[in-house]
Amino acid sequence: MIPPTIADDAAPGERDAFVALRDAPGTHDWIVFHSLAIGRHVTQREGEADFVVLAPSHGILVIEVKSHLRVQTDTTGRWKLGKDDWTHRSPFTQASGEFHSILSFLRQRSLDPVAFPAGYAVWFTSIAKQNIPPGIGWNEWAVLDAGDLGHAATAVRRVLTAVDTDSADTQRGYRRAAGEPTLERVNRIREALSPTFVAEIKPAELKRRREREMAAFTEDQVRTLDLIGRVPRVLVEGPAGTGKTYIAAEAARRHAVDGDRVLVVMFNRLLEEHLTSQLAGIDSVVTARIHAEMERVAGVHSPTDAGADWYNEQLPLAALEKATASSFDPPYDFLVVDEAQDIASDANLDFLDAMLVGGLGRGRMLLLGDFSNQNIFRSGVDDGRETIERRVPGIAPIDLDTNCRNQRSVGTWAEDASGRSGLCRTFRREHSDERAVSVKIYSTRSEEARLLDEAVRQLRSEGFGPKDIVILAPYRDSAAQRAIDDRFAVSTLGSSIRDSSYVRWGTIHEFKGMEAPAVILTDITGSNQRLSNLIYAGATRAQDRLIVLTTRDDLSAPEKTQRDEH
CATH class of the missing domain: 3.40.50.300 (P-loop containing nucleotide triphosphate hydrolases)
Known part of the structure; x- marks a missing residue:
């Protein structure tokens, strides 16, 4: 049974037919759809088939259920079911429309029944069939009644046998093939009528969505950029994914437009390459790892086997010696430090102090970092924040807490x-x-x-x-x-x-x-x-x-x- 249960508010007759078909003996390999939606109907915009029975070795039967306690017609050919309004559309016309809609759908997929019977019937679950007289608008064998609830499988086979006989008499070229439809064919029809599939968003669309979602700045970022324009020294702190690097790049662009010479520094090579790409073509912006900038100023190349002593002491001292010479003029008007927690040491800050007009005490700068959660290069109790606050008096703090990088499930797991x-x-x-x-x-x-x-x-x-x-x-x-x-x-x-x-x-x-x-x-x-x-x-x-x-x-x-x- 597809679906395996029936809704509590289903008509009583449909519930009776559902139970009768579900529990009928000898139907273990049958497939029965209930309330099968028909998106493209042959006579109306859309419709629904009460039951579609796929019975291996027997055929396909579409069943329209009418559970009304009273059914009547008049001399004009109209039908009245229970307390419903009079209509010229008979239950058999309704069942025929559902059947031919399904048949058309299967024919388009080369699954139409060419060697086995397929037809439709109307099941009056509260009325005896002898009360439905023969008429030109329907076949007598297409009528199921209350008595068929007790032997539903026999009733379905009886109708399909009659359809087979009728097809042999009326359809040119029809010949019954033994064993059809096979279980394999029935399963193919089931899959066509109600395909099982998983439709997932693809990475290409995820990328487009991600770019749309991250194209505009968040309220946090806008507030931060506005503050940078008003306050000379700003310290931005936020967890991963809150857009600190985006702010760094945008601040550098804005100050370059204002005519400032801007230095953007960070700790690692990949971030250097990324920000260099983001700020390419802006002549007044220099993007460099802090150690690369030290090498440039000192006029040295780091040894291939250089260790912590070289980068933490010898290289900063060599660069600082050149940067504090009387002939050296600070080359930058504005300083941007991304991932500031990674370079917040006195040696590094001494060098940056010498590179900035006004130094760390009176110069203009933007420092961005995550001191509490991503301090993976430092050890000990000093997370770098205290060092910066001590070296940059009056720096204005601002916090970010809107994640704009990770899907929620990724961010919350982290x-x-x-x-x-x-x-x-x-x-x-x-x-x-x-x-x-x-x-x-x-x-x-x-x-x-x-x-x-x-x-x-x-x-x-x-x-x-x-x-x-x-x-x-x-x-x-x-x-x-x-x-x-x-x-x-x-x-x-x-x-x-x-x-x-x-x-x-x-x-x-x-x-x-x-x-x-x-x-x-x-x-x-x-x-x-x-x-x-x-x-x-x-x-x-x-x-x-x-x-x-x-x-x-x-x-x-x-x-x-x-x-x-x-």
């Missing part, structure tokens, strides 16, 4: 999994897909490697291209790195985080400040505050789809953890 529930007050991309986040549990490295390959293949099957997918891990020794080293066949795996022609992979640190339509988070094992920070930073890179490979049973997807059973 918050919950890292113990940060409720960071974002609202999600601009409010639609939430419970399938946007998948969590796969592994116990061995070989199992993780297999799950990684399956995850890439899954995303590709969903329509994401290689350029849309990024694999991120807390450490360089990751499942992706091992797949490269061991020549394990992971689908379309590139060579690094910067190989955008294939699936990119690298550390969460490398992809800081960036975003991608689909992210696979791997090597999530253990539990500590640093890992929680990395989980949050990594998961929030995903705009639409997130797959997490972990050993932790507590990191469940929105519905439930999907444990692999292979």
Whole structure:
């Protein structure tokens, strides 16, 4: 029975016929539609068939049910059913229209019944058939009555046998084929009448939707940009996905239009490349990693084996020595620092102080960061905010709490999994897909490697291209790195985080400040505050789809953890 139940408010006769057909013996392989909607009717705009019986080896029967306690006609050919108004449209005309509409639909799909009987009948569930006299407008065998409720299957077979005989007498070329319709043919007809399908939004449309949703600034961003125009020094803080990088780029554009020389600095290479692309063609804007700008000013190249001492002490001192020379004039009128928590050290701020007209105390600047949740490059109790507030007196704080990057289900999972529930007050991309986040549990490295390959293949099957997918891990020794080293066949795996022609992979640190339509988070094992920070930073890179490979049973997807059973 399709559907398997009948509505409580269905007519009594329809309920009786439903139960009779459902419980009829010898019908285990029958398929019966109830209330089958007909979108393209042959005589009217649309309609509905009360029952459509698909009986293997017997045929197809469309049944119109009339449960009225009284049926009458008059000398003009009109019908009156119960207390309904008089009508010239008989129940048999109604059943014929439904039948021929279905027949036309099946014929267009080469599924019309050419070697087995197909017809229609009217089932008067409260009246005996002897009270319905023969008429030219219907065949006697097309009448089912109250007595047929007790043996519905026999009644259907009786009608189809009569249709077979009538077709042989009246339809030229009709010849009954034994065993038709087969069970396979019945199932094909069922699928045609009521197809089972999953229609999902494709990544291309997700991209268009994402661009539309993120094209206009949020109220938070507009308020922030307005404040930047009025206040010389502004510190913007907000969790991942709240549009800090968009604000950074727009502020740089606006100040460049006003004639300012603008320096936009950040910590990592990918964010440098992204902002350089966003601000390309604006001559008065320089976009650079802070260490690249230090190298330029100092006139040095960092050694290939340079370590923390070089970047944290030696390079800043070399650059500062040149920048504090009496002949050096600060080259920038406005400073923008994105991901400010990553560079909020005294050594770095000393250098920036020398690069800005008016310095940090009297100059104009915009600093943006997430000091509480994405401080993955720092250790200890200082999150960088205190250092900035100490070095930049009077800096005006402003908070962002509207997420405009992640689908709600991705963003809330990242918050919950890292113990940060409720960071974002609202999600601009409010639609939430419970399938946007998948969590796969592994116990061995070989199992993780297999799950990684399956995850890439899954995303590709969903329509994401290689350029849309990024694999991120807390450490360089990751499942992706091992797949490269061991020549394990992971689908379309590139060579690094910067190989955008294939699936990119690298550390969460490398992809800081960036975003991608689909992210696979791997090597999530253990539990500590640093890992929680990395989980949050990594998961929030995903705009639409997130797959997490972990050993932790507590990191469940929105519905439930999907444990692999292979």
